[in-house]
Amino acid sequence: MSISDNIRQRMIQGSWIRRMFEEGNMLKQKLGADKVFDLSIGNPVVEPPRELHQELQRLAKNPLPGMHRYMENAGYADTRSAVAEQLSQEMGVKFSHQNVVMTCGAAGALNVVLKSLLNPGEEVIVFAPYFLEYGNYIDNHNGITRVVPTDETFIPRLDALESTITARTKAVIMNSPNNPTGVVYNQDLIDKLGRVLGAKEKQLGTHIYLISDEAYRKLIYDGIKYPPVFQCHHQSIVASSHSKDLALPGERIGYIAVNPDCFEHDDLMEAIIFCNRILGFVNAPALMQHLVRKLQDVTVSLADYQKKRDFLYGNLVKMGYSLVKPQGAFYMFPSRPPRTRSSL
């Protein structure tokens, strides 16, 4: 045998989402890009905000000496400070650059966090339906995935969460706005979730980390306010990305933010910076760090996304699909419509 048995097994189990995307690319080449509507992966169809290309032009014209070199593994201190300032405004908690590490997107961020936390065989809880890569990320670092169901509106069932947590539970991954359902968790749910985790920590004498994947935090509709996780639980870590809010998914730029009140905060930050290095990311791409430093308060047009959501949601419902109306992100998770008499 040549390749890893584990990887061979995982490849068989599933790359269906990526295969649809690659099939779509082939169809586009064959039929023309205007003939194929690819809804397979989370690839923004919009272009980045014009501020991004303005800033890129400025940097390309007047390159800073050393701007493509290695920097600290955590990222440039001024980029980390810019993210910290934005987070402080959004989250109602005071962040500094010392709570932030720049990463190769949210996928990089999640791998770094899991590598930093997990001992072999420790468990990580996810809420179904979930972004299927979580299972791979947890397995990469020798963790075990435990799945907790959600209710008919895709809200985590906290009674099921409670009974799934054991002394081996190291972390819970939540993802709001959610991929693949578009559901946004409200303040009440976040508060209750924090209380469950806090009570279980006390009962078991362990720390349980709440890892909040917030790749879609800024893509939120209907004027909803995003409830931050940091007040609800001390052991909380945000993994985020500019892939969606700046429409830059191919550039691999995101960040990790650790709750300043987290137990052993400095050790955890040191571990995260170390893992960012040894997993081979080394640092988030330098040029993107220079760009996003200036763009923390810029987002793609939410109105455009909301219009698309309204159009698609309205028509799917008319066609007989049953689905929860997404309040964020750009996904829908409809049930198959019931068969009509004529189609039987």
Added chain:
Amino acid sequence: MSISDNIRQRMIQGSWIRRMFEEGNMLKQKLGADKVFDLSIGNPVVEPPRELHQELQRLAKNPLPGMHRYMENAGYADTRSAVAEQLSQEMGVKFSHQNVVMTCGAAGALNVVLKSLLNPGEEVIVFAPYFLEYGNYIDNHNGITRVVPTDETFIPRLDALESTITARTKAVIMNSPNNPTGVVYNQDLIDKLGRVLGAKEKQLGTHIYLISDEAYRKLIYDGIKYPPVFQCHHQSIVASSHSKDLALPGERIGYIAVNPDCFEHDDLMEAIIFCNRILGFVNAPALMQHLVRKLQDVTVSLADYQKKRDFLYGNLVKMGYSLVKPQGAFYMFPSRPPRTRSSL
């Protein structure tokens, strides 16, 4: 306990090289950048070739639609083709884009290759002195590092290699031009190395992968010709990077090239592309892929590096240091000079 026990242990063992770099950055802030000469990590002091900023300006001015989006996890087909063409010229083996995967630098490439190959407990051989991150990369994917010594000129001892290979040996990592010695392996050594691996594969009924870390392949002096590994061993994989040849280490752009004659080539490529995705790299940064596509035949000035080498080597020898003259890369590995009577 909060963080992973393994990570806590590894952090204690060593981050000395990175700590020197970060200490250097602090000293620069304190004393002025012109007062501190930082020789700690492989951070090019030169700027990228001017062709790079020309191309960047062109792209920033006329952004291609979708140029920052996700692409195939392997990278853009035309960037992979450009790398394949350059490799075909340098290596005397015909490559196509199907043998190449774009990665987040050589560090990303090595992690992806090791993840693709290793079952838990399988062994990877390195030649001392070696780039210390190899030990972390191998451990990331549950492999075991076995160290084989080199002779007094830092050439691998093939007799020691032979006796270290067992049925559990999955791969050998070589690195020429070498970090930290600057030594370049010659054709004769590469041929002999290939014969040892081939004989052991036959004897043990296994496949042993030769992973050639060629981050410094284009930084080579004295008109030496670089001997490619692909002819010497079927199971050969190159991990490389534009960090050094284009002076872009912070941008994380490199590639993996698999020998077209490799056993189960297509399975291995599929595993590599899959691991590039699930380790959280997802894909090499998009903008850098657009840039290096056009810059495969461009390299920073070798004359400048050679001048620095000559100056430093000549003066270190004069000062009584004993060292092997580097033929590539930008490292020196001197012995401490013997104490003179007056210093006793």
